[in-house]
Amino acid sequence: MPSNAKNAAGAPDDYVVLGKLTSPYGVKGWLKVYSYTSPMDGILEYPEWVVVQRGERVTRRLIQGRRQGKGLVASLEGIDSREQAELLAGAEILLPKQTLPTLDAGDYYWYQLEGLRVVTLQDVDLGYVNYLFETGANDVLVVQGDERSLDGKERLLPFLPDEVIREADLEAGRLTVDWDPDF
Incomplete structure (x- = not known):
C-alpha cells in the first residue's frame, strides 16, 4: 500500500x-x-x-x-x-x-513509485508511473505512455497489491502489473 x-x-x-x-x-x-x-x-x-x-x-x-x-x-x-x-x-x-519513517516490506511512499517503468507479466511496456491519486476504494496509478511504451496511451491502474500490482522493484525502476494492455 x-x-x-x-x-x-x-x-x-x-x-x-x-x-x-x-x-x-x-x-x-x-x-x-x-x-x-x-x-x-x-x-x-x-x-x-x-x-x-x-x-x-x-x-x-x-x-x-x-x-x-x-x-x-x-x-x-x-x-x-x-x-x-x-x-x-x-x-x-x-x-x-x-x-520519513521506514515502511514495512511491500509498502511504498508515492514518490518511490513515481517514474517507475510499468510492464505487464508478458513484459509489455505500458509507460511510466506519472503520479498517483486517491479514490474512496483504492489508490490509482496514472501510467503515462511514451516512446518506449506499447502505444503512448495514458492508463489508470488500480493500486491493488497481489491483484494488479505484482512486484515493485525500486532498484531496477520497474513495476510489474497483471494488466491487459487493451484495457
Missing part, C-alpha cells in the same frame, strides 16, 4: 512534498493545511516543516496543529498575524526524505 508523500516538483531530490498551506485561518497567523499524508493529520507529527514559496525554502517549527472541520489548521513559529499567513498561502510543505 503506498503512502502519500509525493515528489517535490521544484525541490531537491532529498525532499518530499507532504502538503500545502492553502490560506489563512483566523487573525492570529494560523493557516489551513492540505495534507498528502495518510492519515491526513499525519503531517502534524513532524515538528519542523520546510516551507517553500516562490523558490525560497524556510524551515518553520510547528507550534500547534489540529483538525478543523474536514481539514487541518496549523500555527507555525514566526507567523503571528493574518498578514504574515497570507504571504504563505500556496506554499508547499516539504520534509527531508531521511526523516
